[in-house]
Amino acid sequence: MATQTASGARGRKAIALASRPGIDDERSDGTEPGDRVRPTVKPQRMSAVRGPVLTYTGDPFQQGLGSTMRYEADAIVAMADGRITHFGPARQVRTLLPRGTRVEEYGKNALISAGFIDCHVHFPQTPIIGAYGAQLLDWLNKYTFVAEQRFTDRAYARSVAQVFLRESLRNGVTTSAVHCTVHPQSVDALFTEASRLGQRIIAGKVLMDRNAPAALLDTARRGYDDSRALIEKWHGKGRLLYAITPRFAATSTPEQLAAAGRLWREYPDSFVQSHVAENKREVAWVKELFPRRKGYLDVYDHYGLVGPRAIYGHGIWLTESELRRCHDTQTAIAHCPTSNFFLGSGSLNLGRTTRRDRPVRVGLATDLGAGTSFSMLHTMGEAYKAAQSHGYALSAGHAFYLATRGAAQALHLDDKIGSIAPRMEADLVVLDLKSTPLIDYRMKYADGVEEALFIQMTLADDRAVLATYVAGRRVYERAIVQSR
Ligand SMILES: [Zn+2]
Numbered sequence: 001m002a003t004q005t006a007s008g009a010r011g012r013k014a015i016a017l018a019s020r021p022g023i024d025d026e027r028s029d030g031t032e033p034g035d036r037v038r039p040t041v042k043p044q045r046m047s048a049v050r051g052p053v054l055t056y057t058g059d060p061f062q063q064g065l066g067s068t069m070r071y072e073a074d075a076i077v078a079m080a081d082g083r084i085t086h087f088g089p090a091r092q093v094r095t096l097l098p099r100g101t102r103v104e105e106y107g108k109n110a111l112i113s114a115g116f117i118d119c120h121v122h123f124p125q126t127p128i129i130g131a132y133g134a135q136l137l138d139w140l141n142k143y144t145f146v147a148e149q150r151f152t153d154r155a156y157a158r159s160v161a162q163v164f165l166r167e168s169l170r171n172g173v174t175t176s177a178v179h180c181t182v183h184p185q186s187v188d189a190l191f192t193e194a195s196r197l198g199q200r201i202i203a204g205k206v207l208m209d210r211n212a213p214a215a216l217l218d219t220a221r222r223g224y225d226d227s228r229a230l231i232e233k234w235h236g237k238g239r240l241l242y243a244i245t246p247r248f249a250a251t252s253t254p255e256q257l258a259a260a261g262r263l264w265r266e267y268p269d270s271f272v273q274s275h276v277a278e279n280k281r282e283v284a285w286v287k288e289l290f291p292r293r294k295g296y297l298d299v300y301d302h303y304g305l306v307g308p309r310a311i312y313g314h315g316i317w318l319t320e321s322e323l324r325r326c327h328d329t330q331t332a333i334a335h336c337p338t339s340n341f342f343l344g345s346g347s348l349n350l351g352r353t354t355r356r357d358r359p360v361r362v363g364l365a366t367d368l369g370a371g372t373s374f375s376m377l378h379t380m381g382e383a384y385k386a387a388q389s390h391g392y393a394l395s396a397g398h399a400f401y402l403a404t405r406g407a408a409q410a411l412h413l414d415d416k417i418g419s420i421a422p423r424m425e426a427d428l429v430v431l432d433l434k435s436t437p438l439i440d441y442r443m444k445y446a447d448g449v450e451e452a453l454f455i456q457m458t459l460a461d462d463r464a465v466l467a468t469y470v471a472g473r474r475v476y477e478r479a480i481v482q483s484r
Contacts, residue, residue, distance in 0.1 A: 115174025125369030172429030261304030363407030
């Protein structure tokens with residue numbers, strides 16, 4: 001097949017979507033006709049992509065951008081058996097590749113990055129994105145708890161999981177930390193579909209034994225038993241990882257939180273995910289429910305639910321001592337700006353959260369369906385606005401870090417995903433830096449890489465994703481047709 005795509009993208013346009021025979025004929029999944037999502041996993045030989053590459057070798061928030069951001073104007077990334085084998089300037093790497101290695105040329109108007117990582121998202125809320133008129137606690141009752149009751153139905157859970165994963169890949173998101181519903185079959189549905197695509201996914205069954213509709217409640221005992229069974233079934237199988245998932249402190253009894261902490265001690269290499277300090281009313285409510293605890297984070301801390309591989313959504317209203325506790329315990333915050341703006345929750349003070357004397361691990365996240373976009377580019381743009389509201393200008397270099405290596409570091413997976421280097425898992429996104437007429441025009445005035453990246457996070461969205469690779473396989477390719 002033709003290996004040239006983006007290098008010839010000037011003179012082409014990515015909006016007309018002609019159907020291609022024999023590729024993926026199911027169109028009930030939210031993908032556009034002509035877009036390709038390939039679910040089948042087959043044996044793999046070496047392949048490579050060529051184009052400009054952006055990646056990170058360290059944390060720019062701590063060490064500065066100059067020594068951690070690596071940009072290669074013309075690079076090759078070679079992959080085999082799910083991992084990156086070579087990365088470097090094209091002229092050097094080309095000579096090292098076995099004869100006959102297929103090199104996909106993306107051209108100078110593309111950007112190859114590690115696949116985006118979404119640190120906090122709810123796949124069952126895909127059907128309720130853009131639900132009008134409520135803040136967190138009312139939004140949960142009015143929309144979320146209604147939508148999640150449908151996940152008793154396995155076929156429905158599977159259909160939503162398919163849409164969620166395909167839409168993620170269409171946006172270049174290769175790993176997500178996912179809250180499922182209280183039903184174990186919602187986890188089965190997501191992991192089954194993710195394993196077909198070879199994705200590294202973190203997910204867990206929501207634990208919830210109070211303050212929600214009866215149909216969505218488990219008990220401390222059943223939540224523990226179901227989660228334990230799911231860990232045994234899925235955790236560490238292929239690229240799948242399990243997260244113990246209390247929804248948030250207000251929907252779990254002390255007994256359930258204690259059981260969750262016990263389970264984590266029994267499976268210490270699993271993950272914990274939940275929410276903390278998202279909304280002021282929620283913070284006040286948790287204080288009422290747990291009057292003996294020092295604060296919101298202390299509720300989780302008390303039950304043994306903070307530490308490495310614990311990731312909490314939002315953290316907007318955490319106090320200084322709570323941020324310090326996150327730092328000391330390596331507990332991470334998932335920064336969800338589109339969700340925070342949408343629900344009127346507030347905005348994370350990123351400068352304060354990442355302060356150099358006690359930096360908290362932060363990864364970027366969509367928090368769909370309170371979040372409003374699968375696009376991590378859009379999410380970066382909103383993170384910029386959130387930071388601006390606190391007088392802090394988030395650079396594009398830092399924002400791309402938060403969506404890749406920074407997110408991986410937050411999840412304690414930075415030895416596997418989030419950057420481009422030999423032996424890393426070969427999850428990539430390839431962006432078209434001229435994906436709309438306006439961006440094409442604006443890019444003529446871009447002065448350097450950083451400005452080009454900033455234009456992308458301010459103006460671009462899913463239309464910018466040319467291709468997505470999971471474990472070395474191209475699982476999504478944007479349809480491209482002649483237009484000029
Ligand atoms: Zn959430």
